[in-house]
Amino acid sequence: MKTILVTGATSGIGLEASVQLATQGHRVVMVGRDEQKTRACVEDVKRRSSSGSVEFLLADFSSQASVRALADAYRAKFDRLDVLVNNAGSVFKDRGVTKDGIENTFALNHLGYFLLTNLLLDLVVKSAPSRIVIVSSANHYRGTMDLDDLGYEKGGYSIMAAYGRSKLGNVLMMRGLVKRLEGKGVTVNALHPGGVATNIYSGAPGWAKPILAVVKALFLISPEEGGQTITYLASSPEVEGKTGLYFEKNRPKTCAPLGRDDALAEKLWAKSAELVKL
Numbered sequence: 681m682k683t684i685l686v687t688g689a690t691s692g693i694g695l696e697a698s699v700q701l702a703t704q705g706h707r708v709v710m711v712g713r714d715e716q717k718t719r720a721c722v723e724d725v726k727r728r729s730s731s732g733s734v735e736f737l738l739a740d741f742s743s744q745a746s747v748r749a750l751a752d753a754y755r756a757k758f759d760r761l762d763v764l765v766n767n768a769g770s771v772f773k774d775r776g777v778t779k780d781g782i783e784n785t786f787a788l789n790h791l792g793y794f795l796l797t798n799l800l801l802d803l804v805v806k807s808a809p810s811r812i813v814i815v816s817s818a819n820h821y822r823g824t825m826d827l828d829d830l831g832y833e834k835g836g837y838s839i840m841a842a843y844g845r846s847k848l849g850n851v852l853m854m855r856g857l858v859k860r861l862e863g864k865g866v867t868v869n870a871l872h873p874g875g876v877a878t879n880i881y882s883g884a885p886g887w888a889k890p891i892l893a894v895v896k897a898l899f900l901i902s903p904e905e906g907g908q909t910i911t912y913l914a915s916s917p918e919v920e921g922k923t924g925l926y927f928e929k930n931r932p933k934t935c936a937p938l939g940r941d942d943a944l945a946e947k948l949w950a951k952s953a954e955l956v957k958l
């Protein structure tokens with residue numbers, strides 16, 4: 681039985697992966713941001729998985745203080761972490777900044793993963809053989825990285841540009857982690873779950889919603905299917921020992937050239953560490 685922490689576990693693919701991993705007999709720690717909703721999701725996962733080993737912690741990944749409190753709360757309760765699933769994410773139709781002064785999308789989708797992973801890294805290493813799963817997106821192929829203007833202060837913000845940048849950040853973070861974890865028995869892999877009918881685009885502009893509803897009904901896979909891509913990397917023996925890979929449909933795929941740029945990965949690592957004050 682592995683102890684698995686899943687962020688963004690109160691909706692979409694994180695919720696379904698929690699059900700699947702609990703069904704496999706693992707202890708699942710679900711992270712949500714709203715206590716009432718998270719408690720309801722824990723009950724839902726317990727019922728659907730027939731497992732009693734489902735717990736929760738709370739955090740707002742848009743707040744660095746909240747992520748730090750989450751890491752402390754996790755350490756206070758658990759002494760191992762076999763699999764860390766970084767999944768909580770969203771999109772923002774208008775540019776805005778968090779209370780830490782960082783553009784919303786980059787703060788939540790990239791720095792949220794970066795800070796939590798670094799704060800819990802020693803526990804993951806201690807629990808080796810262990811895994812870190814990074815939910816990225818095929819949108820990373822369209823991502824650009826401007827280290828001098830990560831938050832589009834100089835202009836150029838769009839919902840998908842910011843999203844692509846944050847998801848490219850996820851792939852580059854994987855690269856940085858693989859290097860730092862060499863020989864430590866921890867694998868790190870990223871994935872695109874497919875186009876999944878979840879709540880991810882609830883932050884999209886009003887005009888896009890009817891189009892998204894049609895796309896959702898006609899082309900997208902179910903959250904259960906999307907969740908399986910997390911479950912595969914989190915627990916399948918097939919990926920035992922495999923690291924540094926980007927998966928689509930449970931198969932490794934070459935990620936974007938920028939996602940394979942080691943120098944960029946190091947520069948982003950340094951900038952991210954500075955932004956989260958590590």
Ligand SMILES: NC(=O)c1ccc[n+]([C@@H]2O[C@H](COP(=O)([O-])OP(=O)(O)OC[C@H]3O[C@@H](n4cnc5c(N)ncnc54)[C@H](OP(=O)(O)O)[C@@H]3O)[C@@H](O)[C@H]2O)c1
Pocket residue numbers: 687688689690691692693694712713714717739740741742767768769770788815816817818872873874875876877878879880881
């Ligand atoms: N759906 C797709 O087609 C698709 C494609 C590629 C990649 N992805 C990636 O998959 C991941 C999960 O998305 P999803 O599609 O399952 O979307 P979703 O249904 O909207 O679920 C997102 C999860 O993240 C949580 N979350 C959002 N903002 C948060 C915050 N500030 N603090 C803490 N938790 C927060 C949500 O909490 P609440 O329940 O409280 O809202 C929810 O649990 C994301 O990283 C996304 O980029 C999705």
